[in-house]
Amino acid sequence: MLLRLMLGGLCTVLSMAIQVVAVVAMLRYRIRIQKESWRADGTFAFATVVLSVILLLLFLGHMVQISIWATLFVQLNEFDHFQAAFYHSAVNFSSLGYGDIVMSEKWRLLGALEASNGVLMFGLSAGTMLSVMTKLFARHTIAGGKPEDRKG
Numbered sequence: 109m110l111l112r113l114m115l116g117g118l119c120t121v122l123s124m125a126i127q128v129v130a131v132v133a134m135l136r137y138r139i140r141i142q143k144e145s146w147r148a149d150g151t152f153a154f155a156t157v158v159l160s161v162i163l164l165l166l167f168l169g170h171m172v173q174i175s176i177w178a179t180l181f182v183q184l185n186e187f188d189h190f191q192a193a194f195y196h197s198a199v200n201f202s203s204l205g206y207g208d209i210v211m212s213e214k215w216r217l218l219g220a221l222e223a224s225n226g227v228l229m230f231g232l233s234a235g236t237m238l239s240v241m242t243k244l245f246a247r248h249t250i251a252g253g254k255p256e257d258r259k260g
């Protein structure tokens with residue numbers, strides 16, 4: 109059991125590192141966008157581009173993490189093909205838990221560890237998106253002024 113916990117812990121730490129890189133890349137992108145002259149404060153197009161890029165970065169981070177877990181499953185001979193391992197990993201990581209593919213009793217603890225890892229990473233992504241959306245909303249409010257200050 110110790111080996112399974114160590115392997116699961118290693119994958120979790122690697123997964124967390126990948127998510128941190130994705131979040132830092134997103135923060136740098138946001139900071140760079142704020143410094144650009146074309147940022148068009150408060151516009152729908154600006155907010156759409158920023159949110160789309162950030163969602164893409166976070167999603168790609170999750171896909172890499174799922175791939176790492178799937179690679180581990182293949183290396184442990186739980187799956188013959190990467191596609192099946194990736195599917196199983198995505199179901200675990202998202203904590204969907206279909207149960208249509210089950211790992212052997214020897215390694216099934218890894219599925220639970222991956223699910224807890226996925227919940228943490230999706231939570232970090234949700235927090236990141238909330239932070240960005242709060243900043244965009246604040247920019248929109250500042251750009252638009254107070255309702256009583258608007259003419260029309």
